[in-house]
Amino acid sequence: DARVTQTPRHKVTEMGQEVTMRCQPILGHNTVFWYRQTMMQGLELLAYFRNRAPLDDSGMPKDRFSAEMPDATLATLKIQPSEPRDSAVYFCASGPTGGNSPLHFGNGTRLTVT
């Protein structure tokens, strides 16, 4: 059963440290999304890739966040430097082109910045 894999599942770090989250999309899916989920804001779109090209990262704080897809099997989300307000669950989702099929979500990375 194909699934989106995210690592690490949990990350605790101190303010100011760099954090890297990784996502392996489902093989053959060429759209990848990064979402952040908090109790206050719910699910917020951070970045959207199609065929490894970033199409929309307007939801991402550019000064500290960066998202890349070095190849079709890996998407990364980096925060440098991290701040306590970045504490949240970060989800990666993938889907085929066209938008007619449901997105598949990973189990998320729970980030705590102290």
Add this chain to the structure above:
Amino acid sequence: KQEVTQIPAALSVPEGENLVLNCSFTDSAIYNLQWFRQDPGKGLTSLLLIQSSQREQTSGRLNASLDKSSGRSTLYIAASQPGDSATYLCAVRADTGFQKLVFGTGTRLLVSP
């Protein structure tokens, strides 16, 4: 800017009841609407996807309807079971631009035995 609202925020029912979850959206220019389920500590699982040209979709005990012109969707769960306890989220995909998927804040459902 698309805004998606879900009512109620939380719902508690005894096992066996039929129930309806509501989702409303402000911009009717949507490509499709999806209902997801999220269990604690887990990612989201897609339940149903309704294309903008469709009125409803069914899967087992779940039925989702879409009234695009009025900006509403409902998720009907028949004969609820304790295993249905989870948070249910609706999300709309824009018809234009980069087809963003915008989520509602969810309905937390508890079905007691």
